[in-house]
Amino acid sequence: MERGPLSSTSLRSVVCVLPTRCPYCPADAPRHWIGWGSYERYSGDVEDPSQRVAIPRYRCKLTRRTFSLLPDGLLPYCGERTGLVLGWLYALCVQRVALSTLSRTERVARGTLRHLKARFLRAVSVLRLPRREGVWGAAPFLEALAQKGSAVIAELFRVWKEREPKHCIVGIYVR
Numbered sequence: 438m439e440r441g442p443l444s445s446t447s448l449r450s451v452v453c454v455l456p457t458r459c460p461y462c463p464a465d466a467p468r469h470w471i472g473w474g475s476y477e478r479y480s481g482d483v484e485d486p487s488q489r490v491a492i493p494r495y496r497c498k499l500t501r502r503t504f505s506l507l508p509d510g511l512l513p514y515c516g517e518r519t520g521l522v523l524g525w526l527y528a529l530c531v532q533r534v535a536l537s538t539l540s541r542t543e544r545v546a547r548g549t550l551r552h553l554k555a556r557f558l559r560a561v562s563v564l565r566l567p568r569r570e571g572v573w574g575a576a577p578f579l580e581a582l583a584q585k586g587s588a589v590i591a592e593l594f595r596v597w598k599e600r601e602p603k604h605c606i607v608g609i610y611v612r
């Protein structure tokens with residue numbers, strides 16, 4: 438099943454990346470945050486679901502609020518790696534693979550897939566791809582995304598995560 442860059446290995450990376458901005462202040466504000474410890478979360482490893490990774494936390498010196506930036510392979514409030522999640526959504530929404538079939542071939546619980554798809558359908562209307570206006574349906578959005586290289590996709594997600602750390606495709610959560 439061809440899902441191209443959506444299921445690439447770079448979108449499964451749990452290597453931490455440094456933030457380029459603070460989500461509480463204007464994007465072009467000079468660096469004004471400091472390291473503020475870390476927290477642990479599950480790494481979304483399908484082979485070993487109990488595996489955890491340390492995610493560095495930062496503190497904005499102006500608002501005194503903390504934030505962090507998840508690695509490219511992880512999404513907020515999502516137990517699976519980014520590349521897998523996007524590949525599954527592509528299969529369900531674009532390739533129209535039946536949920537039960539995908540559940541069997543990918544060895545993932547049907548409830549997990551159903552939940553992901555529902556959350557994605559709710560979030561897709563507020564996501565904007567660069568230089569594209571308007572609201573997208575799930576399938577056109579994923580098709581447009583799949584045409585970009587994995588580095589571009591990773592960068593896009595990084596920008597979304599940095600701007601709104603709790604709002605990212607399936608992890609949407611309005612502050």
Ligand SMILES: [Zn+2]
Nearest residue numbers: 459461462497
């Ligand atoms: Zn700030």
